Amino acid sequence: MPTDPTTVPRCKAPRRWPDEPAQGGWYTDAEDAAMREVMDDSLSWRTGWRGTERITSFEDAFAAKADSRYAIAFNGGGPALEMVLHCLGLQPGDEVISCGLNFVGTHLPVLHQGGTLVLAEPDPLTLNLDPVDVEPRFTTRTRAILVTHWNGLVADLRPFLRLAACHPHPRHGPPVVIVDAARACGGTTPAGHPVGAEGWATVFSFETKKLMTTHGQGGMVTTQDDALASQLRRLRTYGLSRHWGTNQQLNKAQAAVGAVQLSRLDEMNAARVARGHQRTRLLEDVPYLTLPPTLTGGQHLYYRHNLLVPESWAGAGRDALMETLAERYGLGSIINDPPTYTSHDYIHARTHGQACPRAEQLAARLLCPCLHPLISDAEEQEICDAIREAAEQVARAFGTV
Template structure:
């Protein structure tokens, strides 16, 4: 039983069922059914389930304004539009994040300027921000990656010193907190995604939150009109434009709002379950060579584990055993270990091609950044050793213990595994991976 399955032995575990998500309750079904029976399938203003969802975020976060929209991407677009970016304005963004963190900057005729991340967390590194400052820099956008909060105190201090706005991309971090406050309360404006994988889900949807009235009115103008525009756009600067807005429709669906409102009411229970599982798995991993739990930095008050638990691999502790060989061996034992597949932004064509000019603003080479693909050592270091395991919301201590034992079995046999691979007696194809943004 000690021989690795990858080398002809018996697997230690029977692969477990994947986590069931989202959790749709009978109460959710009743709320949706009631909407359908009343014929409430669209709103022009902030009313009904949409108003209730927005109120839920206002109350939970203690913000002045909340705006429900049809996706997290729309929430980010609305946030950047709310900042009133002008052609050529630059927004510093993490090089490793989901594309929607940065791409809407192009739609606002701005220029995303990519910055490196912390090699231990994959999150925007405050120490690297100053290197990207230019006279055109207007804002910083930061992602709370996989539910781990960025160091918002240092980032906002930097932004304040240089007169920059801060956008928080909280899409993967509902319920997370740092430096004494929930994420979404540290910057000038924040965006949450309500996509199906998120901790709070509408199927598709998003929430923008801010205390800044001007940002809020501009966000409403971008994606709303008619009743909502006339109700909420009342300032002397924009009050005459509420009825038409900018002609876009970013409204969230009432059915999605009802689902998200139910999920928001259960958020703390979900996060507590995920935290118990991750703590249960992390405890034995601290004593197993070659793999360590995700780094939880001092500023983090609460992690809102997203779809993956992400330990870090240390090949040097296992004689240089390649990470893909380690991953394949663990999977053969029944441990569903994967690696990220989504490439960092600086390796995407939009940030490398000289011929692609997004939006209506066509910046010259001096402002529109193009990258070779090797500029960010923090990104490379992080991606070279980060692993992923599924996150369960219901308590699964037995499964966490089993995964730890499967990983320990691979580590105990790492010498033989390394020798067989080095001798060419073992071929490992690219292991099954999962894109989990």
């Protein structure tokens, strides 16, 4: 049975830096003022917390930012993805291709909506879904490709759009491309488009650890498709008295704060990218670590700063490095993420023995030490010194010096 490999650093010693930041961005007086204004506006029993104007304003601003015709707000990224897949109308046997190296919340909705999850390998450099491995996995039952901008590195969607066009479903036509952009809000694709402009639907999360947040939970879907936008609006509001639906609405306080966070997103992302690039520079002389590719122009937002240890350290050596960082230096890290079928029982039971050897091998080498834009330059130097020293200690233990 799968275990949870994200919990490898079992050291309970106090840590100066947590396994991962509890909040991805940060709040300012502007968010506080927006929240106070909404609270003052909502005290009366005649008004309460409903406020479609604020929500619509937030959606319009988000659509403009993403260069998309529509943006539809939800109370979470998970529910938003669930409803997008519901709109696809998956039937038994319908297949959705997605990268095995992923967050479990990307794959659970596929299974819950009745789809067959087809796992594919990550690209060894970007760790995003590898289009070369996707092509042979197409069948006459393929309905969608679900692409994740994994850990902030924005995937190139053009190969997947071309593959979909070349492998039409016999009844539904070309499979759709659905994008999980929970960790890449505000990014730019290699084609030069804002994240959210390409594909049938792009799903964003505003959960507390994400690049922007609406009081800890929230989500958005962008699309250029009129019918999809209309259906999503019905679904989140009990079907608007005509169809099946549920309640997945954002409230006006979240929308007000989200509008401020959106206006500051480029600033927060720029600080995160600068921190990610600085960490790469400070670690570039460590021979035991493979560092993330240094990309510019918003193509990598460093939701996580991925490190890969040598293949000979895979598993035990990586775990030793994480334990050393936690125990001796107070630096937390996380495996973000292992293959979903190895870490979640429900997914494991429903992927019928599928395996992605490359994903498993990369995951066994992966660790993501804590990174946040508000870490000071002095602290960042300490963190990188700790990583360097810990890597040397593990190298001696594994005879790779």
